[in-house]
Amino acid sequence: MKLCYKIWLDNNGKAFGEGPYDLLKRVDRLGSLSKAAREINMSYNQAWKLINMLEKRLGFKLLQREVGGSQGGGSFLTEEARELMDKYGKFSRESEEALNKLYQKYFLNDI
Template identity: 80%
Template sequence: MKLRYKIWLENDGKVFGDGPYDLLSRVDKLGSLRAAAREINMSYSQAWELVNGLEQRLGFKLLRREVGGSRGGGS
Protein backbone atom coordinates (compact mmCIF):
# COMPACT_ATOMS: atom_id res chain seq x y z
CA MET A 1 0.00 0.00 0.00
CA LYS A 2 1.21 3.52 -0.83
CA LEU A 3 0.25 6.81 0.69
CA ARG A 4 -0.15 9.41 -2.04
CA TYR A 5 -0.96 13.07 -1.76
CA LYS A 6 -1.24 16.18 -3.87
CA ILE A 7 -1.10 19.72 -2.52
CA TRP A 8 -2.20 22.90 -4.27
CA LEU A 9 -3.26 26.42 -3.43
CA GLU A 10 -6.41 28.00 -4.80
CA ASN A 11 -7.51 31.59 -4.87
CA ASP A 12 -10.60 32.31 -6.96
CA GLY A 13 -9.86 29.33 -9.18
CA LYS A 14 -6.15 30.10 -9.52
CA VAL A 15 -4.11 26.99 -8.83
CA PHE A 16 -0.53 26.64 -7.67
CA GLY A 17 0.50 22.99 -7.35
CA ASP A 18 3.53 20.99 -6.31
CA GLY A 19 5.22 21.16 -9.76
CA PRO A 20 5.58 24.94 -9.74
CA TYR A 21 6.47 24.79 -6.04
CA ASP A 22 9.32 22.37 -6.83
CA LEU A 23 10.64 24.63 -9.59
CA LEU A 24 10.48 27.77 -7.42
CA SER A 25 12.07 26.00 -4.44
CA ARG A 26 14.99 25.03 -6.66
CA VAL A 27 15.27 28.59 -7.97
CA ASP A 28 15.51 29.75 -4.36
CA LYS A 29 18.20 27.15 -3.62
CA LEU A 30 20.22 27.58 -6.84
CA GLY A 31 19.61 31.28 -7.57
CA SER A 32 18.81 30.63 -11.22
CA LEU A 33 15.74 29.64 -13.21
CA ARG A 34 17.97 27.98 -15.82
CA ALA A 35 19.75 25.84 -13.19
CA ALA A 36 16.46 24.92 -11.50
CA ALA A 37 14.91 23.89 -14.82
CA ARG A 38 17.98 21.84 -15.72
CA GLU A 39 17.77 20.00 -12.37
CA ILE A 40 14.24 18.79 -13.10
CA ASN A 41 14.87 18.10 -16.80
CA MET A 42 12.70 20.98 -17.97
CA SER A 43 13.70 23.32 -20.77
CA TYR A 44 14.47 26.90 -19.78
CA SER A 45 11.76 28.20 -22.12
CA GLN A 46 9.17 25.87 -20.57
CA ALA A 47 10.17 27.00 -17.06
CA TRP A 48 10.01 30.66 -18.15
CA GLU A 49 6.51 30.16 -19.61
CA LEU A 50 5.38 28.37 -16.45
CA VAL A 51 6.57 31.18 -14.18
CA ASN A 52 5.14 33.90 -16.42
CA GLY A 53 1.78 32.11 -16.61
CA LEU A 54 1.66 31.73 -12.84
CA GLU A 55 2.52 35.39 -12.32
CA GLN A 56 -0.26 36.45 -14.69
CA ARG A 57 -2.85 34.23 -12.99
CA LEU A 58 -1.80 35.21 -9.48
CA GLY A 59 -1.44 38.91 -10.28
CA PHE A 60 2.02 39.38 -8.77
CA LYS A 61 5.66 38.55 -9.50
CA LEU A 62 7.12 35.34 -8.10
CA LEU A 63 10.73 36.01 -9.08
CA ARG A 64 13.02 39.02 -9.09
CA ARG A 65 14.86 39.07 -12.42
CA GLU A 66 18.44 40.13 -12.92
CA VAL A 67 19.73 40.55 -16.45
CA GLY A 68 22.87 38.58 -17.23
CA GLY A 69 26.10 40.37 -17.97
CA SER A 70 29.65 40.41 -16.71
CA ARG A 71 28.48 39.25 -13.27
CA GLY A 72 25.80 36.95 -14.65
CA GLY A 73 22.09 36.95 -14.12
CA GLY A 74 19.86 35.27 -11.62
CA SER A 75 16.34 34.86 -10.34
Template identity: 45%
Template sequence: MEIKSKLWIEVNGEPVFGRGRRFLLHAIDTYGSINQAAKEINISYRKAWSYIKAMEERLGIKLVKRQAGGRNGGGAVLTEDAREFLKKYEQMEEGIRETVDEKFKKIFY
Protein backbone atom coordinates (compact mmCIF):
# COMPACT_ATOMS: atom_id res chain seq x y z
CA MET A 1 0.00 0.00 0.00
CA GLU A 2 1.47 3.32 -1.00
CA ILE A 3 0.49 6.92 -1.20
CA LYS A 4 0.47 8.85 -4.45
CA SER A 5 0.18 12.53 -5.01
CA LYS A 6 -0.30 14.65 -8.04
CA LEU A 7 -0.01 18.32 -8.65
CA TRP A 8 -1.14 20.21 -11.69
CA ILE A 9 -2.13 23.59 -12.94
CA GLU A 10 -5.40 24.35 -14.66
CA VAL A 11 -6.66 27.18 -16.79
CA ASN A 12 -10.43 27.42 -17.18
CA GLY A 13 -10.78 23.99 -15.69
CA GLU A 14 -8.44 22.44 -18.25
CA PRO A 15 -5.16 20.90 -17.16
CA VAL A 16 -2.12 22.65 -18.59
CA PHE A 17 0.80 21.49 -16.57
CA GLY A 18 1.81 18.59 -14.39
CA ARG A 19 4.64 16.24 -13.70
CA GLY A 20 4.54 14.52 -17.08
CA ARG A 21 4.66 17.79 -18.96
CA ARG A 22 7.41 18.97 -16.70
CA PHE A 23 9.49 15.92 -17.62
CA LEU A 24 8.75 16.54 -21.26
CA LEU A 25 9.89 20.15 -21.30
CA HIS A 26 12.92 19.22 -19.32
CA ALA A 27 13.86 16.51 -21.78
CA ILE A 28 13.31 18.81 -24.74
CA ASP A 29 15.67 21.25 -23.13
CA THR A 30 18.24 18.51 -22.76
CA TYR A 31 17.95 16.83 -26.15
CA GLY A 32 16.90 19.68 -28.40
CA SER A 33 14.25 17.49 -30.00
CA ILE A 34 10.66 16.63 -29.23
CA ASN A 35 11.11 13.23 -30.78
CA GLN A 36 14.18 12.36 -28.76
CA ALA A 37 12.65 13.77 -25.60
CA ALA A 38 9.51 11.67 -26.05
CA LYS A 39 11.56 8.50 -26.40
CA GLU A 40 13.55 9.39 -23.36
CA ILE A 41 10.53 9.75 -21.11
CA ASN A 42 8.73 6.84 -22.75
CA ILE A 43 5.77 8.47 -24.38
CA SER A 44 4.91 8.56 -28.07
CA TYR A 45 5.84 11.52 -30.18
CA ARG A 46 2.15 11.95 -30.87
CA LYS A 47 1.40 12.36 -27.24
CA ALA A 48 4.26 14.72 -26.62
CA TRP A 49 3.13 16.85 -29.49
CA SER A 50 -0.44 16.93 -28.19
CA TYR A 51 0.80 17.95 -24.78
CA ILE A 52 2.75 20.86 -26.16
CA LYS A 53 -0.06 22.00 -28.39
CA ALA A 54 -2.55 21.95 -25.52
CA MET A 55 -0.21 23.68 -23.12
CA GLU A 56 0.53 26.48 -25.53
CA GLU A 57 -3.09 26.98 -26.49
CA ARG A 58 -4.41 27.01 -22.97
CA LEU A 59 -1.61 29.01 -21.49
CA GLY A 60 -1.52 31.36 -24.46
CA ILE A 61 2.26 31.20 -24.37
CA LYS A 62 4.71 29.85 -26.90
CA LEU A 63 6.75 27.25 -25.07
CA VAL A 64 8.70 25.36 -27.70
CA LYS A 65 10.34 26.77 -30.78
CA ARG A 66 10.31 24.07 -33.41
CA GLN A 67 11.94 23.61 -36.74
CA ALA A 68 11.17 20.83 -39.18
CA GLY A 69 13.94 20.13 -41.64
CA GLY A 70 17.44 21.45 -41.83
CA ARG A 71 20.66 20.35 -40.18
CA ASN A 72 20.02 17.08 -38.41
CA GLY A 73 16.44 17.21 -39.53
CA GLY A 74 15.52 20.12 -37.33
CA GLY A 75 14.74 20.22 -33.64
CA ALA A 76 13.09 22.07 -30.83
CA VAL A 77 14.19 24.41 -28.10
CA LEU A 78 12.41 25.89 -25.12
CA THR A 79 11.48 29.53 -25.13
CA GLU A 80 12.47 31.78 -22.29
CA ASP A 81 8.84 31.76 -21.10
CA ALA A 82 8.93 27.98 -20.91
CA ARG A 83 12.09 27.98 -18.83
CA GLU A 84 10.59 30.46 -16.44
CA PHE A 85 7.38 28.50 -16.10
CA LEU A 86 9.25 25.26 -15.60
CA LYS A 87 11.35 26.77 -12.89
CA LYS A 88 8.35 28.05 -11.01
CA TYR A 89 6.60 24.72 -11.27
CA GLU A 90 9.62 22.87 -9.94
CA GLN A 91 9.80 25.18 -6.97
CA MET A 92 6.13 24.54 -6.49
CA GLU A 93 6.48 20.79 -6.52
CA GLU A 94 9.55 20.71 -4.38
CA GLY A 95 8.93 19.34 -0.97
CA ILE A 96 5.30 18.44 -1.53
CA ARG A 97 5.85 14.79 -2.21
CA GLU A 98 8.19 14.45 0.73
CA THR A 99 5.62 16.05 3.00
CA VAL A 100 2.99 13.64 1.79
CA ASP A 101 5.16 10.55 2.16
CA GLU A 102 6.12 11.49 5.66
CA LYS A 103 2.56 12.04 6.70
CA PHE A 104 1.50 8.76 5.19
CA LYS A 105 4.11 6.78 7.07
CA LYS A 106 3.29 8.46 10.30
CA ILE A 107 -0.40 7.66 10.04
CA PHE A 108 -0.54 4.28 8.34
CA TYR A 109 2.29 2.48 10.10
Protein backbone atom coordinates (compact mmCIF):
# COMPACT_ATOMS: atom_id res chain seq x y z
CA MET A 1 0.00 0.00 0.00
CA LYS A 2 1.25 3.47 -0.79
CA LEU A 3 0.14 7.07 -0.76
CA CYS A 4 -0.66 8.80 -4.04
CA TYR A 5 -1.75 12.35 -4.69
CA LYS A 6 -2.11 15.00 -7.31
CA ILE A 7 -2.10 18.68 -6.51
CA TRP A 8 -2.80 21.44 -8.97
CA LEU A 9 -3.90 25.02 -9.39
CA ASP A 10 -7.23 25.45 -11.12
CA ASN A 11 -8.91 28.26 -12.99
CA ASN A 12 -11.72 26.85 -15.10
CA GLY A 13 -9.64 23.69 -15.50
CA LYS A 14 -6.14 22.63 -14.60
CA ALA A 15 -3.89 25.68 -14.72
CA PHE A 16 -0.64 24.38 -13.24
CA GLY A 17 0.79 21.27 -11.66
CA GLU A 18 3.74 18.94 -11.38
CA GLY A 19 3.82 17.99 -15.06
CA PRO A 20 4.01 21.55 -16.39
CA TYR A 21 6.51 22.43 -13.68
CA ASP A 22 8.81 19.68 -14.85
CA LEU A 23 8.34 20.54 -18.51
CA LEU A 24 9.12 24.22 -17.98
CA LYS A 25 12.21 23.35 -15.95
CA ARG A 26 13.50 21.53 -18.99
CA VAL A 27 12.57 24.36 -21.33
CA ASP A 28 14.60 26.68 -19.14
CA ARG A 29 17.60 24.40 -19.33
CA LEU A 30 17.33 23.58 -23.04
CA GLY A 31 15.94 26.81 -24.47
CA SER A 32 13.43 24.86 -26.54
CA LEU A 33 9.98 23.45 -25.99
CA SER A 34 10.42 20.75 -28.58
CA LYS A 35 13.69 19.59 -26.98
CA ALA A 36 12.09 19.63 -23.55
CA ALA A 37 9.16 17.55 -24.78
CA ARG A 38 11.43 15.08 -26.53
CA GLU A 39 13.38 14.58 -23.32
CA ILE A 40 10.33 13.16 -21.58
CA ASN A 41 8.93 11.30 -24.58
CA MET A 42 6.15 13.79 -25.05
CA SER A 43 5.28 14.91 -28.58
CA TYR A 44 5.91 18.54 -29.37
CA ASN A 45 2.28 18.85 -30.37
CA GLN A 46 1.16 17.66 -26.97
CA ALA A 47 3.56 19.96 -25.13
CA TRP A 48 2.46 22.91 -27.22
CA LYS A 49 -1.21 22.27 -26.55
CA LEU A 50 -0.49 21.92 -22.85
CA ILE A 51 1.42 25.18 -22.56
CA ASN A 52 -1.16 27.05 -24.61
CA MET A 53 -3.98 25.78 -22.41
CA LEU A 54 -2.14 26.76 -19.25
CA GLU A 55 -1.44 30.25 -20.53
CA LYS A 56 -5.10 30.74 -21.34
CA ARG A 57 -6.15 29.61 -17.89
CA LEU A 58 -3.46 31.48 -16.03
CA GLY A 59 -4.07 34.64 -18.00
CA PHE A 60 -0.41 35.31 -18.74
CA LYS A 61 2.36 33.96 -20.96
CA LEU A 62 4.69 31.27 -19.68
CA LEU A 63 6.99 31.21 -22.68
CA GLN A 64 8.53 33.81 -24.91
CA ARG A 65 8.81 32.22 -28.34
CA GLU A 66 11.25 32.86 -31.12
CA VAL A 67 10.66 31.37 -34.56
CA GLY A 68 13.24 30.91 -37.30
CA GLY A 69 16.99 31.45 -37.41
CA SER A 70 19.91 29.11 -37.69
CA GLN A 71 18.84 27.03 -34.70
CA GLY A 72 15.22 27.17 -35.78
CA GLY A 73 14.20 29.31 -32.85
CA GLY A 74 13.45 28.55 -29.24
CA SER A 75 11.35 29.20 -26.17
CA PHE A 76 12.30 30.91 -22.94
CA LEU A 77 10.58 31.39 -19.63
CA THR A 78 8.86 34.67 -18.95
CA GLU A 79 9.44 36.44 -15.66
CA GLU A 80 5.92 35.51 -14.60
CA ALA A 81 6.63 31.86 -15.33
CA ARG A 82 9.71 32.01 -13.13
CA GLU A 83 7.77 33.52 -10.26
CA LEU A 84 5.04 30.93 -10.53
CA MET A 85 7.51 28.08 -10.73
CA ASP A 86 9.41 29.36 -7.74
CA LYS A 87 6.25 29.49 -5.64
CA TYR A 88 4.93 26.22 -6.93
CA GLY A 89 8.24 24.43 -6.39
CA LYS A 90 8.38 25.37 -2.72
CA PHE A 91 4.70 24.72 -2.24
CA SER A 92 4.97 21.32 -3.86
CA ARG A 93 7.99 20.27 -1.84
CA GLU A 94 6.44 21.24 1.47
CA SER A 95 3.16 19.62 0.53
CA GLU A 96 4.92 16.37 -0.16
CA GLU A 97 6.62 16.49 3.21
CA ALA A 98 3.39 17.24 5.02
CA LEU A 99 1.43 14.47 3.32
CA ASN A 100 4.11 11.87 3.84
CA LYS A 101 4.27 12.79 7.51
CA LEU A 102 0.53 12.37 7.87
CA TYR A 103 0.56 9.13 5.96
CA GLN A 104 3.15 7.72 8.32
CA LYS A 105 1.18 8.95 11.29
CA TYR A 106 -1.96 7.08 10.31
CA PHE A 107 -0.85 4.21 8.13
CA LEU A 108 2.49 3.32 9.65
CA ASN A 109 1.57 -0.28 10.40
CA ASP A 110 0.64 -1.61 6.98
CA ILE A 111 -3.04 -1.95 6.31
